Amino acid sequence: MDREWNDSQPIYRQLRDRVVAMILDGVLKEGDPLPSVRNVATEYRVNPLTVLKGYQQLVDEGLVETRRGRGMFINVGARSLLLQGERQKFLGEEWPRVYATIQRLGLRAEELLDGATSRSSSDAAQAKTDKSNAPEEEN
Amino acid sequence: MDREWNDSQPIYRQLRDRVVAMILDGVLKEGDPLPSVRNVATEYRVNPLTVLKGYQQLVDEGLVETRRGRGMFINVGARSLLLQGERQKFLGEEWPRVYATIQRLGLRAEELLDGATSRSSSDAAQAKTDKSNAPEEEN
DNA sequence: TTTGCTGTTATAGCTAACTATAACACTACT
DNA sequence: AGTAGTGTTATAGTTAGCTATAACAGCAAA
Known part of the structure; x- marks a missing residue:
């Protein structure tokens, strides 16, 4: 798991997305507890409130349930x-x-x-079809 | 062209992206002037400063050039x-x-x-291949 | 009961993004 | 000279996102 953040989206949303990914990938199963707010905050060096905000979103979506004093758990059907x-x-x-x-x-x-996953990124997958995009200098 | 904004990214970046798209699509050609800051601001009901910020980004990328009192123009090679x-x-x-x-x-x-571009978004496209993602309840 | 783990709330402060309003500076057309 | 179009700068205020620090509250096991 990466320890870094993307500046194109708020951290709390990225956090939410990571948990979602973990659920979809089966890393986190229904009934499992989420990593605790404080742990995540420490590990990723982020404020607890930010983590909480991400987690709350999951609660609002009905994916996760809070049990006071115990932690947050993934709902059945999530x-x-x-x-x-x-x-x-x-x-x-x-x-x-x-x-x-x-x-x-x-x-x-x-x-x-x-194949996709690894693509050199230089001139990868060149465009045979440059359709409709004729530069056509005209000044 | 849409008149609306996405909350997942700042307006000025979306603006920058739209101009980029127009250049790539050939809607705006090299040498052409960009729509004026004030026009865009009015048309999209956005603050002139926000538009300017998006445009400045294009300048910083070397895509666009400013001509004082006349407007901003797309560079050759853009x-x-x-x-x-x-x-x-x-x-x-x-x-x-x-x-x-x-x-x-x-x-x-x-x-x-x-479908690609047009997809109704109802219950579109179920996954036959649920590969590697076995829920496998175990509590 | 104490210790240690949970989630949660309270204050307070910073920065980025956006806003409104106004003025400045340059260019071009009349 | 005047007018109207450019980009640009100045002031000032709001909101969202993130931060640090600290305390509150519930649960469970030693």
Whole structure:
């Protein structure tokens, strides 16, 4: 697990996303306790309040339950709830945006979706189709 | 062009991204003036300073040039500069994250490729392959 | 009962992002 | 000269995100 943060999104949301990922990946199973607020805060060198804020979001989404004095626990049904919701969110919001970017950059989605994980990033997946984007200097 | 903003990123960055998209799409060509700070501010009902901040970013990236009293203009070479830089950024930062999400959600290439832009977002695309993500209750 | 772990609340302060309003400085057209 | 269009700077206030520090409250095991 990374110990670093992305400046493109608030920490508490990234934290929420990490827990979600862990649930989807089966690292955290239903009934399991979340790593404690204080532990996470210390380990990632972040303020406890920030962690709490991320966790509270999970509570609000019905994924996690608080037991006073004991900790926070993953609810039953959390995973399937997530699979539904996150898929919808991804397909409805993120993917269209990403797909547009892929086309804009003249990359090809199929290639990216195949091997994908490691791609040198230099001139990777060059654009055969430079469609509709003719520079066409005209001054 | 949308008139709305995304709460997941600051407006000035979204603004910068939109101009970048317009350059890549050929809507704005090299030598063309950007829509004026005041116009954009009015049209999108945003503070001029916010627009300026987005535009300044483009200047800092060497994509755009300021001509006092006249406006801001797209530099020659802007587009190819962008194709390089944005591809690298996308493949190196955004795509790995997105790809991980896709796998996590058990989505399949076909589903992403056919509808792509338009996806109703209802219960779209169930995952036949629930690979490696066995819930396996054990409490 | 004490110790040690949970989540939670209270104060207080900093910075980034955004806002409103106004003025300044340069260029071009009339 | 005047007007209207550029970008830019100045002041000042709000909100969200994050921080440090400290205390409160519930639970469980020694």
